[in-house]
Amino acid sequence: MKVLDTVFVQGFIKMANDGFMQGWHERNGGNLSYRLKTEEVDSIRTRLFTNGEWSPIGTKVPGLAGEFFLVTGSGKYFRNIIVDPEACIAIIELDNIGENYRICWGLVDGGRPTSELASHLMNHEVKKIATNGSHRVIYHAHTTNTIALTFVLPLSDEVFTRELWEMATECPVVFPDGVGVVPWMVPGGRDIAVATSELMKKYDVAIWAHHGMFCSGIDFDLTFGLMHTVEKSAEILVKTLSMSPHKLQTIQPQNFRDLAVDFKLTLPERFLYDKN
Ligand code: 2HA
Ligand code: ZN
Numbered sequence: 001m002k003v004l005d006t007v008f009v010q011g012f013i014k015m016a017n018d019g020f021m022q023g024w025h026e027r028n029g030g031n032l033s034y035r036l037k038t039e040e041v042d043s044i045r046t047r048l049f050t051n052g053e054w055s056p057i058g059t060k061v062p063g064l065a066g067e068f069f070l071v072t073g074s075g076k077y078f079r080n081i082i083v084d085p086e087a088c089i090a091i092i093e094l095d096n097i098g099e100n101y102r103i104c105w106g107l108v109d110g111g112r113p114t115s116e117l118a119s120h121l122m123n124h125e126v127k128k129i130a131t132n133g134s135h136r137v138i139y140h141a142h143t144t145n146t147i148a149l150t151f152v153l154p155l156s157d158e159v160f161t162r163e164l165w166e167m168a169t170e171c172p173v174v175f176p177d178g179v180g181v182v183p184w185m186v187p188g189g190r191d192i193a194v195a196t197s198e199l200m201k202k203y204d205v206a207i208w209a210h211h212g213m214f215c216s217g218i219d220f221d222l223t224f225g226l227m228h229t230v231e232k233s234a235e236i237l238v239k240t241l242s243m244s245p246h247k248l249q250t251i252q253p254q255n256f257r258d259l260a261v262d263f264k265l266t267l268p269e270r271f272l273y274d275k276n
Contacts, residue, residue, distance in 0.1 A: 003044050003105050004085060008034060012070055012089065015139070015220040016081040022228070024141035025078035030212065031114035034220075035124055035136040036068040036091070044091075044105070052102035054095060059118045059190045063125040065098040071113045071120065073106075094121075115188045116140055119214065122197035127216045130201060135216050137223040142212040145234035150209040152241070155181045157199075160207060161271045166251050167236040169259070174229045176265045179205040187211060205230055 003009055012034055019025055019032075041048075069092050072081070076088040090106035092113055101113065114120060120138045127135035153159055161178035165171045180199030185192040187208070196214055199206040204226060206214040213230065217223030240247065253272040260267045 001043050003047050006040065006044060008036065008040050009070065011220040013082055013085050015224050016078050018224055019141050020078040024143050026142065028075050028077050029142040030078055031072045031116050031120065031140045033120040033138045034070040036070065041068050048091065048104035050104065052104060054100040054102050057099060057101055057117060057121060059122060059193055060099050061121045061125045062098040063128060064094050064121060065096050066094060068093050071117065073111045074113060074115045075111065118190050118193035119196050122193045123200045123214065123216055126197045126200045134218050137217050137220055139215045139223050139227055140212060141227060143227065143231040145238045146207055146213050146231055147210060148238050149234050150207065155183050155209050157181055158271055158273065163237055164230060164233045165256065165271065167233040169251065170229060171233050172256055172259060172265060172267055173263055174226060175205055176267055177203050178268065178271055179203055179207055179230065181207045182209060184209045
């Protein structure tokens with residue numbers, strides 16, 4: 001089967017374009033990765049190069065040894081993925097110790113996988129364990145309203161989770177575990193990858209202060225939907241704060257507890273603190 005015709009490559013391209021259309025991917029901002037299923041690798045195996053040069057990942061992900069990933073290319077624009085996917089994205093294979101990768105398909109005009117490869121792979125490794133292999137998608141985008149909030153809210157998991165939950169009733173249902181916040185750090189390296197993957201042990205969402213957001217999920221729809229929901233709630237908060245610094249009424253801690261009962265959720269009490 002042609003690599004471009006596979007359902008997972010088509011889903012990846014659609015998600016990348018959906019993100020671009022949201023305005024989350026100026027220039028080369030953002031990156032996306034997908035951990036292939038064994039049967040997906042088998043369906044395209046004859047089309048993969050197996051003589052590429054190994055390059056260091058920049059970190060160790062032994063839990064992902066031998067796995068294949070579809071990733072966006074470093075410096076490539078999300079805008080161009082739907083126009084020329086083979087130039088903008090790549091399938092990479094990890095070696096048998098999880099320290100090196102090689103390109104097996106794509107990036108036909110040259111290039112390397114995303115500059116955030118270390119973060120993507122460390123998040124995949126954590127999520128593979130935490131979800132028994134069900135999470136396969138890691139998505140990073142420059143979500144405008146969520147970024148704006150990192151300039152005016154305290155950079156704590158508790159405050160971000162509570163404020164986002166309050167702005168849309170669906171939020172505690174969509175991300176009941178809450179969200180984590182990484183303080184400003186230099187992007188592209190191992191340190192920010194370690195900090196993000198630590199948060200991914202607890203949450204499916206990690207916000208990078210003054211930069212963007214990372215989301216993890218089972219498939220393209222759920223992962224995009226998660227980021228969209230968080231960002232929509234952030235937009236409502238930005239609009240509300242722009243009208244007035246004070247809410248006249250809001251969803252109260254007891255309302256969340258009632259919601260948790262009806263929707264059969266566990267909402268950690270540390271997010272339901274008393275604000276008065
Ligand atoms: O340029 O978003 O964080 C890609 C990025 C780096
Ligand atoms: Zn970024």
